[in-house]
Amino acid sequence: AAACPVTAPVSGAAGFDPFGEAYQADPAGSLRWSRDGEPVFYSPELGYWVVTRYEDVKAVFRDNVLFSPSIALEKITPVCEEATETLARYGYAMDRTLVNEDEPAHMARRRALIDPFTPARLAHHEPMVRRLAREYVDSFADAGKADLVDDMFWEVTLTVALHFLGVPEEDMATLRKYSIAHTVNTWGRPSRDEQVAVAEAVGKFWQFAGTVLDKIRRDPSGPGWMPYSIRLQREMPEVITDSYLHSMMMAGIVAAHETTANAAANAVKVLLENRTVWEEICADPSLIPYAVEECLRHNGSVAAWRRLATADTEVGGVPIPRGAKLLIVNASANHDERHFEHADEFDLRRDNAADHLTFGYGSHQCMGKNLARMELQIFLEELTRRLPHLELAGDQQITYLPNTSFRGPDHLWVQWDPAANPERTDP
Template sequence: MTSPTPAAATAPSGRCPFSGDAGDFSSFFSGPYQQDPAASLKRARTEEPVFHDPETGYWVVTRYKDVKRVFSESKSFSAAVTLAPVMPPSAEAGEVLQKYAFAPSPVLIDSDQPVHRTIRRLNAPVFMPENIDRLEDFIRTTTNRYIDRFAEKGQADLVADLLWDVPCLIALEFLGVPEEDVDTVRKLATSMTEFIWGQASPEEQVHAAEGLGKFWAMAGRIVEKMKQLDNPPGWIGHTVKLQREHPELFPDSYLQTNVIGGTMAAHETTTNATANALLTLLQNRGQWDSICKDPSLIPAVVEECLRYSSSVVAWRRTAKVDVEIGGTTIPAGANVLMVIASANHDEDIFDAPDEFEPTRSNSTAHIAFGHGPHMCLGNHLARLEMKIFLEELSRRLPGMRLDDQEFTYLPNTSFRGPEKLQVSWNP
């Protein structure tokens, strides 16, 4: 997780010019992008589908076919920048991380070929549907236990009262460390999001670095504890066993990085994806009423929710060579931001993309889980969780409605979900 070197802020001579802000685009950390990333880049998709953003130093890719191409071409684009801070960290933040001996290794998410192919193959068995489906009873029971706490109150903040804890509890169960304090883990994971994908002030960056350092230290304790077990459980247990067979591929730093990356990825994305789905459905009341009457519609609704309002709105790569994308040459060494949310609203791929329509014929063509060799291994778990959340909430609280409120989002380039989701119903 080293800081990336920003791409040059001027276009190479003779290549396609860029505006620096693609017309009406302003910032990745405030305003329209936070509220509606796809809409904020609509003009860019039409007039300037690849442009340079001077604020971050990244080249921004907005169209569906171009985003898929960057994801797919591992010979031209490196994943090594994925977990590097978008904005270079301050010296003070770096000192905080040094205090915790923060030294992550490349893992699945930020390794390149051929290493990525090998470690993905070795990790894949944990993510097979037959293994994920064993968690269904745990997910459903835990979800209902939390709904029980507020069902008679007639109101709730679904993020604070349900989606803050439950996806994290599921993540910890999947990882094999269910005894960890969920609130501590969730807060430390939020520090990771702020530090890597946000635009914190120097003071905020030091605070986030402190949280990330504590997260790293916690991961080290978990790894050491699990290494003492003959048959450690969960995904982390699986990587401990892989270390015993392939120590050169899975050093302790890999295991430790996998704990913090796996914990963050397994719950941060599902928390946001489910909150986005519930917000979308309650804003489209007819669709909510439809799944309350007919739960068999939910799988298709989940897919359209993932397309319409994905929780991972952007992902990153670095160009290994000069490469032309969308009529623009991105220079070797430049960092690239692929805006998944924009791609999923590309008018060339999806008819009336700004309409929420679960019956559309190609909703599953979305790339909410990425594309190509790095496509998210945890997609089946995420879909299962979202399905169960929608099934249980629509079954138990069909009269749920949105309260009057302003929706706010944690400022960052890549993850999006409302910080609060206040609802009411007749108990």
């Protein structure tokens, strides 16, 4: 039967709204119509071609010359003049980092800078992540309720990010204030007033990132990815440019922080909604790495990414003109039945869970993926061990920051009976 034209929600390309509630709460579900009927469509509202099937999203990621990542950090909402002026006043000049750099510059830089991400180097961070996770669980274990976002994930992932980058301890508090503004600035749809406020915060973030960078430059002998990059700049100044360093000093914090905080909240939410799975990982923590991968697939924290077509081409049989902008929806690809059987189900033993596209794919695939996996694994180990009787607080309305790409609940309230904490009953 035909849907009632008066009450039916606007569906199809014209109704696609990546700043609306349906997309925020469930990007894959809100795009099922597309995967099933029109897997590549033009969104007039956004001015982007939207790609939603697994094979097509992967194909776009795979060819980073035909589909350039140069627009990955461009503001998706054109800003008003006042906001532009505000950013200019702060000398804001976010430019190419890695994620939005074209070849051959990108690969030369990525190869030069990859060493701090190798498993052996990452292992150094494990005790810090474990200690932080324990301290934060300690701080609320007796309370019986917590907002896991504000009370743990947001803080721990930021501290880990700042340590990984090598930010001096005394500057961490200031940087903490700014990071969210970049997400709204880049992937959000702020109103005029918000644009100016966000521009102020982004401008201050940019300037402060520069100050911190200068400080590290004066003594780059310390640990961390930014001091490492500065040391390397002496050998290859044309690969590791000043513009790169300043841009990465700011973008790197967001890349390492919000993505991972969101991933942790998304993971706990979906696990508690699938109680038997939660109980299984409580009983057998060796299953946690599988749970992490399936959480990243089922409820990942990067919902969509962007590419620019550099020549006339086609995606999934649909002609795409040179200069077209593409929004490739990883979250939709991750729920594509054509690749993942019973894709909407959470399956701890899914044999191809790691095929998910939450970290992207190909030559730009997330460099921090194993750091993120380590954090998620440790958080789940600590929470399942200390608070296996954890449950989602029933009376909460879960909200998301409206933006195309970075996805996680603003708050995640959980509750438990502290009298039943295992450490009390079996110390």
